[in-house]
Amino acid sequence: MSEEKPHGLGTMAVHAGQQPDPATNARAVPIYATTSYVFNDPEHAANLFSLSEFGNIYSRLMNPTNDVLEQRLCAMDGGAAALSLASGQAAITAALLTICHAGQNFVSATSLYGGTWTLFTQTFKQIGIEVRFFDPDHPEQIDDLVDENTRCVYFESLGNPKNDVPDFKKITDTAHKHGLPTLCDNTVMTPALLRPIEHGVDVVIYSTTKFIGGHGVHIGGAIIDSGNFQWADDAEKWPEFCAPSPSYHGAVFEEALRPVGNIAYVMHIRTHWLRDTGAAMSPFAAFLTLQGLETLHLRMPRHCENALAVANFLENHELVEWVNYPGLPSHSHNGMAKQYLTAGAGAILGFGIKGGEAAGKKFIENVKLASHLANIGDAKTLVIHPASTTHSQLTPEEQASTGVSPEYVRVSVGIEDADDIIADLDQALRATA
Numbered sequence: 001m002s003e004e005k006p007h008g009l010g011t012m013a014v015h016a017g018q019q020p021d022p023a024t025n026a027r028a029v030p031i032y033a034t035t036s037y038v039f040n041d042p043e044h045a046a047n048l049f050s051l052s053e054f055g056n057i058y059s060r061l062m063n064p065t066n067d068v069l070e071q072r073l074c075a076m077d078g079g080a081a082a083l084s085l086a087s088g089q090a091a092i093t094a095a096l097l098t099i100c101h102a103g104q105n106f107v108s109a110t111s112l113y114g115g116t117w118t119l120f121t122q123t124f125k126q127i128g129i130e131v132r133f134f135d136p137d138h139p140e141q142i143d144d145l146v147d148e149n150t151r152c153v154y155f156e157s158l159g160n161p162k163n164d165v166p167d168f169k170k171i172t173d174t175a176h177k178h179g180l181p182t183l184c185d186n187t188v189m190t191p192a193l194l195r196p197i198e199h200g201v202d203v204v205i206y207s208t209t210k211f212i213g214g215h216g217v218h219i220g221g222a223i224i225d226s227g228n229f230q231w232a233d234d235a236e237k238w239p240e241f242c243a244p245s246p247s248y249h250g251a252v253f254e255e256a257l258r259p260v261g262n263i264a265y266v267m268h269i270r271t272h273w274l275r276d277t278g279a280a281m282s283p284f285a286a287f288l289t290l291q292g293l294e295t296l297h298l299r300m301p302r303h304c305e306n307a308l309a310v311a312n313f314l315e316n317h318e319l320v321e322w323v324n325y326p327g328l329p330s331h332s333h334n335g336m337a338k339q340y341l342t343a344g345a346g347a348i349l350g351f352g353i354k355g356g357e358a359a360g361k362k363f364i365e366n367v368k369l370a371s372h373l374a375n376i377g378d379a380k381t382l383v384i385h386p387a388s389t390t391h392s393q394l395t396p397e398e399q400a401s402t403g404v405s406p407e408y409v410r411v412s413v414g415i416e417d418a419d420d421i422i423a424d425l426d427q428a429l430r431a432t433a
Ligand SMILES: *Cc1c(COP(=O)(O)O)cnc(C)c1O
Pocket: 087, 088, 089, 090, 113, 115, 116, 156, 160, 185, 187, 188, 206, 207, 208, 209, 210, 219, 220, 221, 376
């Protein structure tokens, strides 16, 4: 390989992982609508199954369209290998259940997406996995939660919807001190605004449904393995990668994959989790995601610029009690935002209307340009009342710990003209008075 200067993020968003199609010279990434791939000969087939050669077997495990997406996300985040999955929730589940089994536990920040909270506190509990929570403002709490059965530390790069910016360095340093990998859901920031691996994170997780796809047209997820966590340093603790796999003809993943890189973790998910649970992203979804990804570096600055303009407008509005946007000097985590969110504080903001929950609902009934729906990260501006929707499965105490107060209205600020977004929010606010 030549020692060329690495491409910038925008160039990677458009080109990484792709050559013109070798079979047809197609410039765009083709949608490889195929379930399976013809083996060259029996030896080729055997090599693919034994991991001694990489190639395509079956689209539950890999697909050339998805492969471009995986390589592109991996390049943009500075990882070693990546995997696409059917949804963000599929990615979170696979990322954790690969290293955490019945009788074990992991440590998680409390600021979580509602679906993740329910997965951790309900479904994981049912399968014998305990989740121990720490306040992300106090990473030192991790010290008291870890025991010999703890498997990792999990957090979100910007709490959705709490908008608290975690101290990446303290969290990852504390986890590493205990010999634990860190997993970070970077859905709300995307690699255009924040690359968690640069701050010590070992595994990055995405719901590509949101900003990466960017247009609200598909559900998808991804896992990026930094290749930095050294499983082999404590081979007894990590038999998943360092001992023979009974369900993969005795292969020792760590050893088998060493020549290619420290990618045993993500390859284990592909060869075991995807094989067994089938939570694969369809090639069509991968294609749509790639269309979105090509403009991520253009959209995210616009999202941030609009969000800051909306936050400033709301903060000065007579009918608004409080505004939660980490890019505002008034925000409790503005100092942390200045340290970590140097490219912009994202598109998600929350605010409380004078008149509380009832006024919040009335506001939502009256928006016209903004859409009332359960999603974030669309090009279009979206609004929702989390306490009665995305976070309604949580108790009031749990809602409070994830940052959801009864009057909280969440806005995912789109890439329309800021003036038009502001005018719409203003008329809806006036309708509540
Ligand atoms: C939406 C979301 C998820 C879940 O992703 P799906 O693609 O909907 O399964 C996970 N984490 C965060 C932060 C999200 O916003």
